[in-house]
Amino acid sequence: MNRKIRVLIGKPGLDGHDRGAKYIARALRDAGMEVVYTGIRQTPAAIADAAIQEDVDFVGISLLSGAHNHLFPEVARILREKDASDIILFGGGVIPEEDIPGLKEAGYSAIFTPGTPASEVVDFINLQMEKRQ
Amino acid sequence: MTSTAGIIRSVCEGSIRAIARTLTRVENGSPDSVDILDGLFGKQQGFTLGVTGPPGAGKSTLVNRMITRYRSTDNSVGVIAVDPSSPYTGGALLGDRIRMQSHATDPKVFIRSMGSRGHLGGLSGATRDASCVFSAAGYSPVIIETVGVGQAEVEVADLADITLLVLVPGLGDDVQSMKAGIMEIGDIIVLNKADRNGIDQLESYVKASLELMPSTMERPEVVRISAANGEGLDELWEAIDRLLLKITREERKNRSAIQTLNGILEETGRNFSEKLLDVEYNGRDAAERLILSGKASPYAVGKKLLAAAERMFQHDEC
């Protein structure tokens, strides 16, 4: 068996800030994971469909524009609707502290804000994988 | 529902979730994957198109165009997009989907990204198995995009019914230094980025190189396109259709069966050798140590394994 952790990094909506998403994608790759990056300006439905086709273990969403309270829960809702709520959701970007509890309630296991070292994200994923097994 | 028969049924019914899960199983080489593939093999319906060439040549952009073309005739299109895995960490950044976004929510387009993973059997094992899953699920064509490095382009050419080799101007002057024989793997040589300078030069160089091919070999067609602005695509589609007409469904099927057998034989041989190594040397690592310390040559190891196999068969006969 040759199992690999598979992660999809997606950017929904019109937000063009992609440095953080790419930085995280590369860091996860360097930690030995297979990272599907879909590029900017995706609809939540496109991200959910891609996650299902790619059969990823995790979906990480990045937003710096301020639209997270709408777009984050939307991705979670569509994944649930498509019977894929086993995929672990997490996210990051410019997200005010007070919005985080709502996003967690919407199904996000963790939110990472500016300045987070990539190793924290890697640790989070590895821990979740251990819990799952 | 997780029974092998259940999985096979769901894949053939076209369940997206089942196909996705099955692709993961065959890619990971999970224990039940052989039985699943055994069940799916005879149900294949599609044809396969390989797209290979250097990084940045525009393969994904072209694949995106190919999807549009086959969707216009209502085919379901499966795409296997392979990017290299790091040999050091095993990780991979799979970015081919970025150029295929126009089909993001089309339920009849299924795109799967794969890392090359340094598979023991080379890249072809995993792509071959994934292609079988797609084809049995009703996807036709199955398009396989691989970066043309190492052995990958030769392997995709063996696997696909028709292979497109994508070349572009300006990737250094290294058309000159291109690996010997690379031109021969393409059924069609696609000169992409015709909107760029240097395309004439590339075309005359490629044509001159093809002149040197032995006359007994089928010369590939050369088509100039711009995947970005659409120029030349109609000619490319015609070239693909012409080639498809030349091979019957039966021939395609037979070819694919024999290619698959070749792959399986290699894998079986390797697995068998590993088992023999376990018995004779206590594992491959121990055998390697013997060789590295000068106590045995690789030939001596091979000879011993073969003798052990022959003894086994003699036992069976009594």
Ligand code: B12
């Ligand atoms: C660089 C930058 C730009 C660049 C973007 C270049 C690019 N291609 O990314 C440019 C100049 C183009 C730009 C444009 C704009 N920007 Co700007 N930009 C920034 C800036 C200064 C830094 C962002 C950055 O790249 N940081 C570096 C990366 C590595 O950090 P990061 O993305 O935050 O990622 C980290 C974490 O957030 C987290 N993370 C992020 N994503 C993810 C995903 C996952 C899965 C995980 C686990 C973690 C994670 O991990 C990373 C590592 O710690 C920020 C201010 C700031 N300090 O954040 C404003 C900022 C984001 N921009 C802002 C604005 C308003 C704009 C514009 C609308 C400005 C305008 N009026 O034109 C445009 C919109 C562009 C667009 N199309 O969307 C605002 C957003 C306001 C808001 N949220 O309410 C900010 C916050 C500035 C501000 N204080 O007002 N911007």
Ligand SMILES: Nc1nc2c(ncn2[C@@H]2O[C@H](COP(=O)(O)OP(=O)(O)O)[C@@H](O)[C@H]2O)c(=O)[nH]1
């Ligand atoms: N000028 C030009 N650029 C192209 C063309 N086709 C693709 N590209 C660009 O070449 C880059 C690499 O394309 P991509 O499809 O990702 O190449 P791949 O690595 O071979 O899959 C992208 O920036 C494309 O937009 C073309 O016909 N003309």
Ligand SMILES: [Mg+2]
């Ligand atoms: Mg590509």
